[in-house]
Amino acid sequence: MSTSVQLRATLADALTEDGTLTDSRWRSAVEAIPRELFAGAYFQEVPGGATTHYRPVRQGDAGWLEGIYTDQTLITQLDGRIRPDDVADGTASGSPSSSSTLPSLVLRMWQQLDVRCGQRVLEVGTGTGYSTALGAHRIGDGNLTSIEYDPVVGTAAHSAIKAAGYTPRLIIGDGLRGDPEGGAYDRLIATCSVRYIPVPWLHQVKPGGKILVTLSGWSYASGLALLTVTGPGAATGRFLPGYTSFMIARPHDRPPRPALALLPGEERVSLIDPTVVGTWTGSWVAQLAAPSAERLGMGTEQILLDVSTGSQARTASGTDADWVVVQRGPVPLWDRVEQAVQSWQAAGAPHQEGFGITVSDARQRVWIGSEDGPGWDLPI
Numbered sequence: 494m495s496t497s498v499q500l501r502a503t504l505a506d507a508l509t510e511d512g513t514l515t516d517s518r519w520r521s522a523v524e525a526i527p528r529e530l531f532a533g534a535y536f537q538e539v540p541g542g543a544t545t546h547y548r549p550v551r552q553g554d555a556g557w558l559e560g561i562y563t564d565q566t567l568i569t570q571l572d573g574r575i576r577p578d579d580v581a582d583g584t585a586s587g588s589p590s591s592s593s594t595l596p597s598l599v600l601r602m603w604q605q606l607d608v609r610c611g612q613r614v615l616e617v618g619t620g621t622g623y624s625t626a627l628g629a630h631r632i633g634d635g636n637l638t639s640i641e642y643d644p645v646v647g648t649a650a651h652s653a654i655k656a657a658g659y660t661p662r663l664i665i666g667d668g669l670r671g672d673p674e675g676g677a678y679d680r681l682i683a684t685c686s687v688r689y690i691p692v693p694w695l696h697q698v699k700p701g702g703k704i705l706v707t708l709s710g711w712s713y714a715s716g717l718a719l720l721t722v723t724g725p726g727a728a729t730g731r732f733l734p735g736y737t738s739f740m741i742a743r744p745h746d747r748p749p750r751p752a753l754a755l756l757p758g759e760e761r762v763s764l765i766d767p768t769v770v771g772t773w774t775g776s777w778v779a780q781l782a783a784p785s786a787e788r789l790g791m792g793t794e795q796i797l798l799d800v801s802t803g804s805q806a807r808t809a810s811g812t813d814a815d816w817v818v819v820q821r822g823p824v825p826l827w828d829r830v831e832q833a834v835q836s837w838q839a840a841g842a843p844h845q846e847g848f849g850i851t852v853s854d855a856r857q858r859v860w861i862g863s864e865d866g867p868g869w870d871l872p873i
Contacts, residue, residue, distance in 0.1 A: 497527050500562035504596065507564065513597045516604060522630040523596065528561050530653045531621040532593040534577035535560070535567035539584055546584040549577035567593040569621055570646065573743070589740065591646050593621040594684060598737065600627070602682060605719060605733065606705045608632055612679035615697065616640070617668035617706075618742075622650030622657075624684055629659040637661040638676070640668035642743060669744055671697040678702060685742040686715055688784065689857050689871040690728065690850075698722045704730075707739045708850075708859070708871070711747040711800065712788035714776040715739070716845045726854040729864075732845040736773060747787060750800045755807055758821025764831045767795045767808040767816050774844055775834065781859055781869040782833035783826045797826045806830075836867040 495503075505523040508514040514523070529552075536547035537560070547568065550557055561567065570576055571587030579585075603624075608614055614632060619625050619641035628637050639661055641647030647665040654661065666673060668683070671693035679702045681694055686709035698704055704720045717737035720730030769775040771791055779788065779797075789796040790807070793816055797806040804822025811817040818827045840847070840861045850859050860868030 495559065497529060497558065497562075500558065501525075501527070504562045504564065508597055508600060511597070513601055514604075518631055519600055519604060519627070522627045523600070525630055526623070526626045526657055528593070528596070528623055529558060530656050531623040531626070531650070532561055532567040532569055535569055535593070536571065536577055536585070536589075538568075544586050546586050547571065548584045549580045551577060564595050564597050566595045567621075569593060570643075573643065574645075576645075590743075591620055591643065592740070593623050594739070596623075599624045599684075601735075602684075602705055602717075602737075603628060603631070606680050606682050606703060608680055612636060613676070614638070614680045614682065615672060615676065615678045616682050616684065617671075617694075618642075618684035618739075619647055619650045619663060620684055621646070622654045625650065625661060625663075626654050626657045626659050628682075629654070629661045634659055634661045638664065638672060638678075640664045640666055640672070642667055667744065669693070669742055681705070683707065683742075684739060686739040686745075687742050688745045689873045690720070690852050692726065692854065692873075695722060695726045695728055695852065695854075698728075700724050704728060707737055708732075709738070709741050709745075710780045710784050710872075712776060712780040712783075712786060712797075713738070713741070714773075714780040714788075716777055716848065718850055720850065720852065728850075728852045730850055732848045732850070734844065734846045747800055750787065750798065753789070753798070755796070756805060756821055758805065758819045760817055760819045762811065763808055763816040763818040763827065765816075765834050767793045767818075769834060770795050770830065774837075774842070777845065778833050778837045779830045781871075782829040783824070784869075784872040785824075786826055797830070799824050799826060833867075833869065837861060840867065 534551045539546040568589045570591035573590040616639040619639040625639045669691040681704045683706040686707040709715045715738040716732045720728040722728045770779045785801045786797040786799045795808045804824040806820045806827040808818045857871040
């Protein structure tokens with residue numbers, strides 16, 4: 494049976510070979526830190542069935558340690574309360590609410606943050622603490638502060654980080670408010686997604702400092718942005734290549750909606766192929782256009798529900814190779830999505846590295862190409 498040390502070395506080799514690890518100091522962190530301290534038990538999805546179920550995997554179970562050192566996200570909590578050890582027998586269902594993110598993504602983001610020696614870093618979203626321990630190994634305990642919203646998750650992370658031999662400053666609180674003591678940080682990295690850049694971050698990161706964060710929304714489309722703070726309350730940046738998603742910060746998540754009830758409305762021919770809204774960047778563009786809408790459905794059958802106004806839109810295949818859309822409510826959701834998708838397509842339909850963001854105290858705007866290109870305001 495492989496040992497933890499052997500599996501860490503194997504993981505480091507794999508991440509080096511695939512181009513994830515480009516800095517030997519981060520490779521050293523992977524080899525040094527036992528991930529099992531941070532995800533000693535985790536959930537594994539059970540395939541099949543109309544409802545997603547998860548079975549707990551614990552120490553002693555077949556494949557337990559090997560699973561920990563697979564480059565995968567390990568779900569460690571469901572619905573903000575259910576942990577693997579809470580499930581005595583059988584399986585559990587629920588929405589993942591805390592996890593140990595796949596190591597390749599964590600390490601890629603730490604390297605994209607471009608931390609220099611002696612710089613102070615604020616991490617928003619301690620989670621299991623594995624990312625925090627990697628950062629503490631690389632930049633030193635005294636340069637890292639990490640904030641976790643969930644007190645149960647944060648307490649467990651504190652114990653795991655201490656057991657691994659690290660003592661960064663750890664805070665239980667709302668990371669969207671930043672460091673409660675304020676601070677002048679050189680870097681900020683978020684391991685949760687947000688609907689917009691929290692204003693406190695823009696005042697706690699020094700001018701010239703960087704913020705690395707995933708922007709998401711109520712349709713759960715995502716884009717990873719690297720911003721440079723240009724002054725108190727202001728920043729500008731670009732979105733990065735690839736496909737990055739994180740659980741949305743709980744204060745930014747959508748409110749509960751009533752049971753789905755599709756009501757009659759005005760019908761017309763859609764000006765765009767609805768399937769484009771199911772692609773990675775197409776869904777991102779649709780979310781920018783309708784930030785208060787939740788997107789359901791798939792293929793040509795797309796459903797948008799605006800939880801704040803009750804507005805709806807739904808599409809379907811029509812006759813003569815057309816697509817039809819039915820809309821109702823005060824917000825013409827599909828009109829806005831059509832206009833946004835057409836603007837994106839007119840710009841060449843770039844992936845997210847073709848997008849940028851400009852932030853001020855008064856406005857946060859995502860744009861295509863350049864600041865004077867087509868764009869959309871985030872819902873601050």
